[in-house]
Amino acid sequence: MPDGCHGGQHEGMRRLPSLDVLRGFALCGILFANAPAILRLEPVRDGALDPVPRVLELAVYGRFFPLFSLLFGIGFALMWRSARRRAAAPRVVLLRRILALAALGALHQLLQPGEALLPYAIAGLTVLLPSTFLPQRWAIPVTGAAGALLTVAGVAQGGGLVLVPGLFLLGFAAGLADLPRRWEAVAGQALPTAALVLVSASAAGVLWQWGHPEAGAAVGLLMAATYACLVSMLTRTRAFAVITPVLAALGRTALTNYVAATLIVVGLRFAARFLGIVPDAPRAWSHTVVLCLLILAVQGVVSRWWLSRFDQGPLEWLLRKASWAGADPAVRVGSGAAA
DSSP states (O other): OOOTTTHHHHTTSOOOHHHHHHHHHHHHHHHHHHHHHHTTOOOOGGGSSOHHHHHHHHHTTTTSHHHHHHHHHHHHHHHHHHHHHHOSSHHHHHHHHHHHHHHHHHHHHHHSTTOSHHHHHHHIIIIIHHHTTSOHHHHHHHHHHHHHHHHHHHHHTTSGGGGHHHHHHHHHHHHHTTHHHHHHHHHHHHHHHHHHHHHHHHHHHHHHHHHOGGGHHHHHHHHHHHHHHHHHHHTTSGGGTTHHHHHHHHHHTHHHHHHHHHHHHHHHHTTHHHHTOSTTOTTHHHHHHHHHHHHHHHHHHHHHHHHTTOSSOHHHHHHHHHHTTTOOTTOOOOTTOOO
16 A cells, blocks of 8 residues: 655655655565465465464564555655645645545456555545645644544544554644654654564554454554664664665655555466466465565566666556646745645
8 A cells, every 4th residue: 555645755854764765675575464465365264274364364464554654644745745845736736636636546446346445535634634724723632633533433443444544644744743853853863762662562552452352453553663663773784774765756656666565476377377366275375475575575666776867656656747737846835825
């Protein structure tokens, strides 16, 4: 579930590498969550014969899409701030971005029914775009409070796509408040303590979910925060200096890589019997994990190569062109202008 609205960082605003890294990391996790469904693998009951489905359930499913949803909301806020400065009708720019994402999502549904691009576009149209009409002084508290309430309600409903509106609004509020950039200033000191607390809480949450599957939505949010904290901390160290630019490149081309991965896995599904990736194959799940690792390795190399020559991925470029069609990027309007 790539962030189809992260273009605001690129379009007139200094990029935050940390957001690109988190987006790239989330992209990796999403592939491990989606590939088994695309390949139509059958989960082994209680993981009795193969531990991989159980590991994915506890470590992957529901852990990465909340992070993507939050990043989408942040990206939408950044794009809104950028569009207000650059376009006479900023909401039209956002509407075009959403409609282009919806069109892409509708096509993607043909390959992967139940994918997230189309629901993301619908939620963006019904939740995020209306939020831009809030008075500036009320926008952050209202969207933050509404996001928190909707997220709690989504957890109570069992999680999944019902979490998206709340997480969108929380991300939107965070983006408007410039929290990602402010966090950068204090992250170095706060991350170790935050990581210790979150890892401890996540360990307890996973143990609880083991016997109470209904806790999966709440634990998923907790682990999403834990993963984000750990990645942010580790990618600041020398030991992870090699992987950091790869994750950033994956994040900057997340939409392209997300769709490309679907095309690859769908194509391989037709050749899956020769690879042993079939519902009744003894090691189908293990083979799928290896397949995901190979896809991500190739995408990491290709993404870095592509970005050494171009500013954006192919689909990111198309989405940007669709967003600004008919709008003059050179137009400057006052910060208080309405669209």
